[in-house]
Amino acid sequence: MEGGRAEEFGNTDLMIDDGRIRCWPVRDDVGREYHDQEWGRPVRDEARLLEKICLEGFQSGLSWETILRKRPGFRAVFAGFDPESLACYGDADVERLLAEPRIVRIRRKIEAAIANARVTVDMHAADETLAGLIWAYRPPDRPAPRSWAEVASSTPESTALARELKRRGFRFVGPTTVYAMMQAVGVVNDHLAACFVRDEVAALRAGE
Numbered sequence: 001m002e003g004g005r006a007e008e009f010g011n012t013d014l015m016i017d018d019g020r021i022r023c024w025p026v027r028d029d030v031g032r033e034y035h036d037q038e039w040g041r042p043v044r045d046e047a048r049l050l051e052k053i054c055l056e057g058f059q060s061g062l063s064w065e066t067i068l069r070k071r072p073g074f075r076a077v078f079a080g081f082d083p084e085s086l087a088c089y090g091d092a093d094v095e096r097l098l099a100e101p102r103i104v105r106i107r108r109k110i111e112a113a114i115a116n117a118r119v120t121v122d123m124h125a126a127d128e129t130l131a132g133l134i135w136a137y138r139p140p141d142r143p144a145p146r147s148w149a150e151v152a153s154s155t156p157e158s159t160a161l162a163r164e165l166k167r168r169g170f171r172f173v174g175p176t177t178v179y180a181m182m183q184a185v186g187v188v189n190d191h192l193a194a195c196f197v198r199d200e201v202a203a204l205r206a207g208e
Contacts, residue, residue: 020196023148027065034068040201042186042208044131050120051081052181053130053165054113057172058104059180066104073102078113083124086117112171119169135187135208137161144193151190154179 026032043049055074059067067074077100079085097103097110120130137157145151158179165173183190186205191198 021194022197023190023192023195030068031065036197039184040186040189040191040197042204043184044135046083046120046124046130047081049130049134049185050083050086050117051075051078052184053170053173054078054081054116056177056181056184057112057116058106058109060109060172060177062104070103073100077103081117083117083120083130086114087121089114089117109172116170123168133164134161134182134185137164137182138187138208141189141205144198145190146193148192152179155188158182 022032022035024035026035043052051074055067055071058074075081077097079089094107094110094114098105098107103110123130123133137160139155139157154175159175161182162173162175162178165178179188182188186201186208189198189201189205191201
C-alpha cells in the first residue's frame, strides 16, 4: 500500500488496527511493518532509492500489496538494486528474469530497471547521487492531512522531478509514480494527522 492508494481497499479514512490508528488498512505483518517502520521515513541510500523508483514502475497496473510481497524476490534477482551490479545486466539477464516467477515478468519494466541503474551509475561517474537529485525537490512542509481526500496524487515538485528524471533517461517515472516514491522515501510526510507514527516520521525528517 502506497500513499494515495487507499482506494485499493475501498477505504479512504483511518484504519484502527491492534489499538493503533494507521493511514490505511493493513492485512498482514508485511503491510503492518511497511507502514509502521518504513513508509515516509527518510531514505538516502542509493540502492534503496533505485529500488523504490523501479518498484513503483513495476507497480503500475497492480496493487502495491502485490509488489511488497514480491519485494524479496525482486531484491534477490536484481542484485539488491545495487546500481553498479544491476547496470551490468544484459540481454541474457533479461531473458532469465522473464522466466523468474518471483517477480512481475514484463519485459519493458525489466529493461527499465536495468536502464535506471545505468543512469544512476552515470550520475555517480559525474559525482552526482540519486539522493541528491531526489531530495533537491523536497517541498516546504505543509499541515498534516486529516484524510486521504487531502492528499494529492501529484504535485508541482513531483512533476518537475519526473521531468528531470526522464531527461536523464529514467523510465516509468511519471508525476504520480514519482510522488508515490517521494512519499515513501520521506521527501514528503503524508502520514495522516491521527496516525500513530506521524510525529516520529516528522522528527526524523526534521533532522534531514
